[in-house]
Every structure is written in structure tokens, then in C-alpha cells.
Amino acid sequence: MSEAVQTRGKLFTPFNLIAGVILLVGAGILLLRFTQGLQATTNLTHYYPWGIWIGFDVMSGVALAAGGFVTSSAVYLFGMKEYKPIVRPAILTGFLGYFLVVLGLIVDLGKPWHLPYPFLVQAGPTSALFEVSLCVALYLTTLFVETTPAVFEWLGWKRWRKVVGAMTIALTVFGLILSTLHQSTLGAMYAITPTKLHPLWYSPYIPVHFFVSAVAAGLSMVIVEGMFSHKAFHHQVQISNEQFERINLGLGKAGAVALAIYTAIKLLSLSLDDKWHLLGTSWGAWYLVELVGFVLLPCFLFTVGYRESKVLFVRIAAVITVIGIILNRFNVSFIAFNYDLPSEHRYVPHWMEIWVSVALVTFGVVMFRWIANRMPIMYEHPDWKDEH
Helix, strand or coil: CCCCCCCCCCCCCHHHHHHHHHHHHHHHHHHHHHHHCHHHCCCCCCCCCCCHHHHHHHHHHHHHCCHHHHHHHHHHCCCCHHHHHHHHHHHHHHHHHHHHHHHHHHHHHCCHHHCCHHHHCCCCCCCHHHHHHHHHHHHHHHHHHHHHHHHHHHHCCHHHHHHHHHCHHHHHHHHHHHHHHHHHHHHHHHHHCCCCECCCCCCCCHHHHHHHHHHHHHHHHHHHHHHHHHHHCCCCCCCCHHHHHHHHHHHHHHHHHHHHHHHHHHHHHHHHCCCHHHHHCHHHHHHHHHHHHHHHHHHHHHHHHHHHCCHHHHHHHHHHHHHHHHHHHHHHHHHCECCCCCHHHCCCCCHHHHHHHHHHHHHHHHHHHHHHCCCCCCCCCHHHCCCC
């Protein structure tokens, strides 16, 4: 790929100006948060200690970043080489996603200098939070190492590129194990809330719900990210539109299977816990909105899209699934949490909380754009074709 092809873009563009405003205001809010505390920037209370910064930045972010381990496992462990063109974008999206998760967690918790405390000072090996912290830290490190081949190819460091390339299978296996653990344990943290979380969302099987839904979310996020990246970096993409559409259709097939399994697990949970009668309540109607509108509908669209080779259906289904996973994590984190409290005690995110979350996403997009415009992410480096 020649330098002429690797265009940089102008500094003062509408995207850069809008992103700059979002990030500057976000930086000001963060300064206020770290100097004046949570009360100055959030609507969090003792009833709702976890708000949108956990529900979106952490719970949703971890699920949506699952595309990295899903695609790398498919290509390097199960031999699905036709999906190799999307591995690097998916891994980069996963790395940036987990990096933003850590940033969001620091914003919510404060005291970033205490970040290594659970590992170096007082470990809590029986705590679900400790397991999540350990696995996220290890997996973020793994994703960082998995992104370094593109960096080394860009810098021309061939020796280091060979070393990391030889570690591909081991890194993929390690990442798969870590992802399986912490994706499910995020759900296990709510196992201690049977009297707080609404019965329709609470289940002893919630770790399984979280893991399976994360697989569907990761696949969908890969489709959504690819949809925008393929257009934004079309000058770098080396695969044809037909091949890209076949990849999307294959991901859609996998998404349909994941959502079908997730639906079966949810229905089984309703049956085993005998909660069918709750569907007739107002909370039951909201539950059906989530299940029918954001699980069954995209599952149907994925299936039809794959069967009829309609890529548009697959992409629409992916967008709906991404929105659905965010809605589910919101429901579990705060909408259906403490559901029986009076309305005056209900949590509604402060505009500053929402702005910070938007700023984190914007920062991730800016970083992805900067890296993809310089490094071999959307294409194979000519010196390393057909290599891991």
C-alpha cells in the first residue's frame, strides 16, 4: 500500500470540529467530576449506585467489544479463513472498546491511582468483581498484543512482527478463555440482587444470558463497524464488494443462531422459574418490547437476510441487535433495578453523564480513524500477506 493511498485528511473538517467540541466539553465535565465528586455530575444515589456509566460504558461496552474474540477464534481456531479480512478491524475495535471500558470504570469509581489495588494490595479471589477486573485487565493486554502486528508492520520492525505472529494461536485461545469468563461473570454480579432486580430480568442463569447475548452483540458490532469502515476507508480495502457482502451474510447467519439460542435460554428461564404470569404486567410489556423487538425481530431479519442473500436485512438486524444489547444492559443496571421504588426515587441520567459517555465513544472513533488511516488495518501489508 503506497503512501499516496494512505491519505490523512484535512485537520479542519466537520467531523474533526464536532468531535473536538464533544471531547473538550467532556474533558471539562471530567475535571468537574474529579474535583467536585459524583454528586456534581451525576444523578446517582444510594438506591442507584450504578447508572449509565456502568450500564453503557462498561456493561454494554464489554458486550459490544466481543467481536474481537469471536472473529479471531473463527479464523485462527476454526479455520474460517474467508473472514480473515475483518479480523484486524474487529480486534482493533475490541481493543479500543475495552480501553474505553477501563476509562469509563475509572470515571465512575474515581481514584485511578488505586487501579492496581485489587491485584497488588488485597485480592478478593471469591469476588465476581475481582474476577471481572482480573480478566478485563488480562484481556485488554491480550488485545493490545494482538494489535501490535499492524504497528510493527507500519514501523518496519520485522523481528518483533515475527515474534508476535508466532504467538497468534496462543493469544487467541487465551483471549477466548478470558472472554468466556468475564462476559458471563458480569451477569453473575447480579446474582446477589434477587430482591432488587425485577424477576423478569433476574435469573440464576443470568451469567449464561450475558455470555450468549455478548456473542450476538459482538457479531453485530463487527457488521456495523464494517459497514462504516468499508465506506470510510474504501481506498484501502482490498476485497471486492461481493466478498465483503458474503462475509456480512456469514456473520448474519451466525448472528441468527446466537439470537435463537439466546431466545431459547430466555424462554427456558421463564419456564423453569414459572414467571409467565408476569408478562401480563406493565413490566411484562416492557420485557416483551426487549425480547420481541430487539431479539426475535433481528433474529428473523438475520435469517431472511442470509437465506435470501439480502445484505441490507443483515445490516438492519445488526443495528437493532446493538441497540437491543444496550437496552438489555440498561434494564439490568438501572431501569428494572429497584423497580418497586416510588417515581421520585427513580434514576434518570444527568446530561453530564450522557455527555461523558458520548465523549468516550467519540474518542474511540477518533482513535480508530487515526490508526486505520496510518496502519495496515483494512488491508494486508504486502510484505506479510497470508501471515497471521
